[in-house]
Amino acid sequence: MRFRRTLIAAMVSVTVLAGTGAAAAGAAVSDEQATITTPPAGSKAWVRDHSLGRDLPDPAKATAAEAAAFFASLTPAQQQRLVQLYPLVVGNFDGAPAALRYQANALAMRDELEREQVRATDPALTSDARDVAAARVATLQSLLTPGRQILVFDPRGRGLVAEVYGDLTTAEKVSVLVPGSDVDLTHFEGTDQPLKYAAGMGQALRAEEQQVSPGTGTAVIAWAGYVTPVGLGADAATGRLAEAAAPRLESLLAGLAVTAHPASPPSLFCHSYGSVVCGVAAPAIRQSATGGVTDMVVLGSPGMDVPDAAALGDGVRLWATARNPGDWIGNVPYLEIGGLGHGADPTSSGFGSHVIASTGADGHTGYLNPGTASLRNFADIALDRYADVTCSGNDGGCVAGL
Template identity: 45%
Template sequence: MLAVLVVVIGVLATSGWLIRPDDRPADPRTAETAAWDRLVYGPDAAAQTSPAAVSRYFAGLNAASQRHLADRYPLVVGNLNGAPAEIRYRANRVALRQAIDVERRWLKTADASAWGARNGRRKVHRYESLLSSNRHILGFDPSGDGRAIEVIGDLDTAERIEIVVPGADNGLLNFERTVGAVTAPAGMARNLYNEIRAQDPGAKVAVIAWADYQTPARIGIGALTGALADRGAVRLRAFIRALPERARASVFCHSYGTVVCGRAAQQLPAERRLSNLTVMGSPGMRTDSAAELAADRVWATRVGDDWVGELPFVEFAGFGHGADPTGPGFGARVFGAEGAHGHTGYFAEGTDSLRNMARIALGNYTSVTCSNARS
């Protein structure tokens, strides 16, 4: 088994996964959250923080009061499951402007290391991009490596909601990219949305780039174990449970994000069962069978030159992520990904993988093409 772990670490290392330190300011949400809890919940916060309770709370406020709370507590309201989407968008615009101010002030001090200063400048650039008028940011947290959720489409009218869950090394700095845009969460979601609309221009659909968990930082124990996936699964389940009940929800998960989705789907309540759970380039989902996942249909794909295929699909003493979802015994429907290359090419334009994911999102299951290897 030691040899197995050496192989895993070796593959990750040769794929360019390296850790870099950073020296960011302390979590800016802590004091704001405490003040919010005192204002809204009083001593019985736990009983009042469910999405349904939050929704009722905001429904009892007039528009001016909702806007006031978004402006006063942006880091809370902007990440509050159950709050109206438009109010969360507003709150996150406020939070982004505040984060830009914080970074710019910090960059003028002598506290930033050379690496930290470079990251600070990159974060200002990222925040300014997220503030663009055509973007809808449903979640934003600048603490640590940062987290973000972006909605593409109209969440309030969507009949189908597709959630893209990315894998390792996807903090705020990597939420979108200029070069290799389709390898970043925002680019993945945008390409999926565009392909869905190309296949069905009238589709009432929203695609969400969900990078709202702490991902493994390139190589490290986090990528080899399920600890971060378990924490991310808690957040993903809470997010899915807060989605509008009228809409059918599906998840499209890549790389380590498939571990998060697997853990989340093992504990979803029956009333929030997923329509589809689709995985690409999965190292395993910490389950041996698609039947253990709360999804009507489970789909999987992996191309031949994806380095994940070289990993041992085992789980031992907490290391590894278990069975191969594309394996014949797992029970997933294996779909074609012709045209995709490498570990990050599944959402590229013109690929069978992207076309098939759009067909899955639209419910056009008989049009999904099979993998040539397992037709």
């Protein structure tokens, strides 16, 4: 383990620090994060509950289709009873109606807010612990603003969250934004440079979709529903967290298949380490019954833990965003040695991606800035307007045959 960490630190210092500065050195030895792979709190009591005269679907085993059938079989009163008793279970159950999940997660967030408010002023805690609690209080108060639609909320660890922009149940086009490192409950949104955060990215994508096609019903999900790496250490250099995240992303998509009914499969927009998550999850993504494939767009990618686009499977069409000159991710070596690194560059000519332009973008988080070719391309792909996509090099090759 010591050798592995030394190798990781050396890898980061030689490649990434050249583009990000010495301040990143401390991040290179960040602690590894604990994954969240079990159902949320309340699941054991839920499974033991037979008050409805029937078994409740096991959150650890039930498919999204089974969950959807179960919730559809309940009366409104029965649904409300379960929301009140098990808000974290209902709020995170892929296959449950979106409106019910929003309601349940609001209840769970209020409960968590009360706990964190106590912790924020508890003299028995360290000042650092009180500061963490205060930050969570501020985030929860914001997420509880009326009208916000929280599809995922799990307070364990650093906290998981996902938010929906638009009407998920009526949208003709659905997009899912999968963010990269350093995203969690208290780093889900921010007023300082909002496009650095998952919420800001999701909002920017939906705004562009609406501008491009005002008459099309769209919804975007900013999905911080997995444990992300912190800094540039062991977790960022390996696929361990992506492997834990992939089943959660697959479950989300399965849930959308039975609760949302867009005209084509949801599009995935995978930023930075999020592209590793998408790469690991891709082989489980199947073509829809109508033959439709999932558009997967990677931006600021360090690699996808696959050798080429073909390894993603027939259910995915891969788009890679041309890396802008100011994106430090270009300093990362595109290779994999002993489980370190994420393999080939998705924008390289031999990878097999449809490479799209990013003119006007700057920096690692600049691909969704207003006026950039990348943001417009993202909207066109999400809306299936492939003829309007601008290819890298402006040669039209990336949309040939589509």
